[in-house]
Amino acid sequence: NAAEAVCDICLASVIDLEPIVADLARTVRDGATDTARYGSAQALELLAVGEPSFRERVVELLIETTSTDDSLLQQRCLEALESIAEADPMVLTPHLDTIDECMSDTTVECQVTVVACLATTATVPALRAQSVRSLSEALAADNSRVQQRAAEALTDLATTNSDFSSQCLERIRTAATAADPTVRALIATCLSYVGTESDISILQELAADHDEAVRTAATDGFDRLKYSHAESTTWDDAPMHRYTPANRGTRSLNGRRLHDPSIAWEVEIDDQIK
DSSP states (O other), rough: HHHHHHHHHHHOOOSSSHHHHHHHHHHHHHSSSHHHHHHHHHHHHHHHHHHHGHHHHHHHHHHHTTSSOOOOHHHHHHHHHHHHHHOOGGGGGGHHHHHTTSSSSOOOOHHHHOOOOOHTTTTTTHHHHHHHHHHHHTTSSSHHHHHHHHHHHHHHHTTTOOOOOHHHHHHHHHHOOSSSSHHHHHHHHHHHHHHHHHGGGHHHHHHOSSHHHHHHHHHHHHHHHHHTTOOOSSSOOOOOOTSSOOOOOOOTTTTTSSSSSOHHHHHHSSOOOO
């Protein structure tokens, strides 16, 4: 409460914030009590979210502090980074590797927060490939909560037509055998959007799962994936926007060529056509 009050007053006034940021940074590092350190980390988070000019500096401080042996302070710093990422994901660009390293030898709460942070940065095209890679690696975590959050993030990204590398797809396929049925159901949905024809067999297996939610997700996913790869020879039968339920905007001719292509007409455009 005190941290929030300090930030509200600072951001609403004309006082110089520089000394306050410096004081808070010192308290995070050397505060006499846990409460002071945790509260100062929260105050820095609020200041960075509210005042863009301090974001890079605060992020660097928080990144340095994630190496602390204090697991609760580490969690507070990661939560602060997640909030800052929601305001400005690009500010974390040089620090994604360090954030990803926090998946090792940390508490489950820290790992869940790392996944949430990566899910935010993955929405930015420039950061997506690295974030998706880290999220797919998180599917192999020992804790089901971490696996669930990673699977949720990847599924959300898959439904927006994100491109997943073959390496990420392999990790996703491996997670189809996860012990947690919630993870298996999410993976079924994820594969139905970004999978290949080879993943149809995985969805068929999941459609016979002992868990009802997994069976439902796999059955729906099987229909979606099979249709998106169905053979077609014309665009005239396109049933919906971007051609398929997966919104791929493409169709497969299974290697056949209808005729030798030639240019019928051309026009210059300034942006993407949707």
